[in-house]
Amino acid sequence: MLERLKGKRLIIVGDSINRNQYESLVCLLYSAIPSSQADVYMKGRSRFFRAKQYNCSVEFYWSPFLVQLKPKQELGGRILRIDKLSDWERSCRGANIMLFNSGHWWLHRGSLKKWDLFQYKGKVVSEMEIQSAFGKAMKTWSRWIDRNVDMTITKVFFRSLAPTHHGKEWCYNQTQPIKDESYVAKLPNPIEEVIEKTIGRMRTPVRYLNITKLTQYRKDAHTSVYTTRQGKRLTAMQRRQPESYADCSHWCLPGVPDTWNILLYASLVMDILP
Structure with missing residues (x-):
């Protein structure tokens, strides 16, 4: 992978699940070079890895909606501007490989919902x-x-949506994947359909990294009560309340996102990288 990336920029844009994939890729690449040959740093919510010997970088830019979310204003709430991209587009021009995701935050409800209003073509x-x-x-x-x-x-x-495991297939205290071949997780198919239709209409070829089904079976691979909140591990008291704190969205490392990156690498090998 480092040889493939020599002299290039790989940018990853999206939500915390794409950050999960970024962290996986950086760990894999970091393990292949001396630590003195790697730079790893953060700037705001963006993260960067650079392999000096290969003159390549892997960069993550936080943008769970891909479009702009404006904080609460005089109009009465937080505005999701669906006709304007967020700041990632200024930083990503000229990159050699781009990996995007979105979808999870669009499905949040109640206190987890991050917007109050939509803005489109000047109308709120x-x-x-x-x-x-x-x-x-x-x-x-x-x-x-x-x-x-x-x-x-x-x-x-x-990248397609990564399934979460709540309800009947709750991730807490699970040590084995789902082995029932007939198992089909209940995913928001309309979101996937929008992504696939959008990509199909584009002039630019976009490779759809479809990891959904292979990931559905791994209810055992989430961080569960060994997750972090605001960068801190759960306390012992919080770990004793898995119904409130078990994280069944993000993934342990090493783990499932490593497989996503192996598939990304395979896709790059299948095509001659410019």
Whole structure:
């Protein structure tokens, strides 16, 4: 992978699950070189890895919606601008490999929901069907890719949704994957359909990194009560309350995201990297 990345930039944009994949990839690459040959640092919510000997970098940019979320303002709430990208687009121009994801934060409800209003083409509305709003945001993203990505120097990937394991297939205290071949997790298929349709209409070739089904079986691979909140491990008291604190969204490392990165590498090997 380092040889493939020599002299190149790989950028990863999205939510904390894509950050999970970034951390996996950095751990894999870091293990292959002397520590003195690696730079790892953070800037705000962005993260960076550089392998000096190979003159390559892997960069993560936080953007769970891909479009812009404005904080609470005089208009009465937090505004999700589905026709304007967030700041990642200024930092990512000219990258050689781009890996995106989105979807999880669009499905949040109640106290987890991060927006109050939608803004589209100058109009602010309080309600919009989520599939429609997500479709418009994906169109905003796809237009930027088509207008700004040079296909001769850049490859673009979009990763599918990573399943969570709640309810009947709760991740807490699980040590074995699901082995029932008939098991089908209940995922928000409309979101996946929007992604696939958007990619299918684009002028720029986008490789769809579909990790959903292979990941559905791994209810045992989440961080569960061994997760962190705001960068801190759960306390002993919190670990005794798994119904409130077990993290069934993010993944242990080494673990499932390593497989996603092996598939990413395989995709790069299948095509001659510019």
